[in-house]
Amino acid sequence: MFKSPFFAALCFIFASSYAEQSEPSVKEICKLVAPGTTIIYPNTCDKWVRCPSSFSAEDYEEGSCVFGLYFNKDTGRCESIENVICPYASAETSNRCASKEDGTFLAHPDNCSGYIFCSKGKEMQSTCPFGLIFHPGKASCVYVNEYKCPIKQSAAKANPICKAVPKGLLLANVNDCTKYYKCDEGSQLNSLQCNEGEAYNYSTKECVSRNQVICHPSAPQLEPEIDVCGSENNTVVGYIADKESCSYYYICAERKDGKPDRKPMHLKCPNGYFFDSKTWSCRDRVNVKCYLDRCEGMGNKYVNVIGDCTSYAHCKNGVTLNNGKCKSGLFFDERSQICTQDIITYAACSP
Numbered sequence: 001m002f003k004s005p006f007f008a009a010l011c012f013i014f015a016s017s018y019a020e021q022s023e024p025s026v027k028e029i030c031k032l033v034a035p036g037t038t039i040i041y042p043n044t045c046d047k048w049v050r051c052p053s054s055f056s057a058e059d060y061e062e063g064s065c066v067f068g069l070y071f072n073k074d075t076g077r078c079e080s081i082e083n084v085i086c087p088y089a090s091a092e093t094s095n096r097c098a099s100k101e102d103g104t105f106l107a108h109p110d111n112c113s114g115y116i117f118c119s120k121g122k123e124m125q126s127t128c129p130f131g132l133i134f135h136p137g138k139a140s141c142v143y144v145n146e147y148k149c150p151i152k153q154s155a156a157k158a159n160p161i162c163k164a165v166p167k168g169l170l171l172a173n174v175n176d177c178t179k180y181y182k183c184d185e186g187s188q189l190n191s192l193q194c195n196e197g198e199a200y201n202y203s204t205k206e207c208v209s210r211n212q213v214i215c216h217p218s219a220p221q222l223e224p225e226i227d228v229c230g231s232e233n234n235t236v237v238g239y240i241a242d243k244e245s246c247s248y249y250y251i252c253a254e255r256k257d258g259k260p261d262r263k264p265m266h267l268k269c270p271n272g273y274f275f276d277s278k279t280w281s282c283r284d285r286v287n288v289k290c291y292l293d294r295c296e297g298m299g300n301k302y303v304n305v306i307g308d309c310t311s312y313a314h315c316k317n318g319v320t321l322n323n324g325k326c327k328s329g330l331f332f333d334e335r336s337q338i339c340t341q342d343i344i345t346y347a348a349c350s351p
């Protein structure tokens with residue numbers, strides 16, 4: 001856990017002051033954002049934390065704004081209170097005006113048309129005339145088109161994690177490495193999906209090719225993509241021979257978006273049968289011309305070889321050990337496992 005005594009002290013203070021609020025912990029937030037991201041310390045307005053430099057590190061760094069400033073999570077620095085909307089401002093209601101000169105105007109933390117006027121170190125809350133919103137920089141009420149109020153006046157409540165992180169920040173989806181989240185303007189968490197063939201590299205916060213990705217350590221491993229069903233512009237649908245096995249085949253499903261199936265079913269013909277791509281059938285293995293190792297499934301037996309019915313292959317544990325040739329005038333018969341005078345014309349060995 002957190003080793004710094006300072007941090008432990010902070011935890012204690014916040015736990016006791018804001019026990020009734022259940023904001024996510026620093027650790028929970030840091031586990032989702034890219035290493036090294038700086039966030040506002042939940043439930044404060046003037047403290048920040050830099051998340052550890054890697055997923056397994058514990059090198060949190062905490063800082064506090066100097067007197068009179070609030071932490072702006074979007075710019076990553078402390079700024080004049082008038083210019084910062086503190087996402088946790090209601091947690092600090094008692095002292096927003098404490099360090100302010102009399103006559104200072106502050107934006108209301110959850111209402112674009114509201115504002116706070118500091119008088120004798122105390123807060124006086126007020127509201128702009130109907131149709132106007134408060135402009136903190138100008139310390140006056142303006143038309144809505146004159147100021148983009150950072151508070152979204154929608155019914156949707158801010159996501160507790162988005163409250164703490166810079167707006168627009170991307171977060172890993174720990175349940176699926178091909179997806180990620182974005183905290184939008186109104187501190188809502190939006191789920192996004194990487195393009196086909198890509199996944200979310202959580203450290204660099206971008207979608208990269210699946211074979212280069214380093215997924216969030218908590219996310220389940222990506223299932224390997226199977227690329228037998230063609231490419232983006234050349235989709236293959238139907239039954240495809242497995243290029244590594246005579247008896248296995250794939251079923252490439254047709255996808256609504258027209259993209260190739262990346263999770264085709266992988267099936268096997270019964271023992272003694274090979275997949276025949278001409279007829280899309282499982283056929284007696286001697287009737288299928290398969291250019292792969294025909295020892296597949298034959299243990300330590302002998303098999304016919306492609307293109308020459310007078311030769312045979314000697315198998316060891318289902319793999320060709322070496323080849324041999326029947327005596328002159330004889331053919332090899334895989335079925336009876338002997339060189340025979342019968343003329344053998346299996347498709348498996350015919351030229």
Ligand SMILES: *[C@@H]1O[C@H](CO)[C@@H](O)[C@H](O)[C@H]1NC(C)=O
Pocket residue numbers: 110111112113114127153
């Ligand atoms: C903002 O404050 C005004 C005046 O108190 C109130 O009518 C309005 O409903 C508030 N808006 C929100 C989103 O709380």
Ligand SMILES: *[C@@H]1O[C@H](CO)[C@@H](O)[C@H](O)[C@H]1NC(C)=O
Pocket residue numbers: 201202203204208209212213214
């Ligand atoms: C993915 O992130 C790692 C750091 O975790 C980085 O080293 C690597 O370059 C990134 N990959 C790409 C393709 O950007």
Ligand SMILES: *[C@@H]1O[C@H](CO)[C@@H](O)[C@H](O)[C@H]1NC(C)=O
Pocket residue numbers: 232233
């Ligand atoms: C596939 O099509 C897209 C859009 O038509 C094109 O941009 C891309 O270059 C094509 N890819 C290949 C490999 O032809």
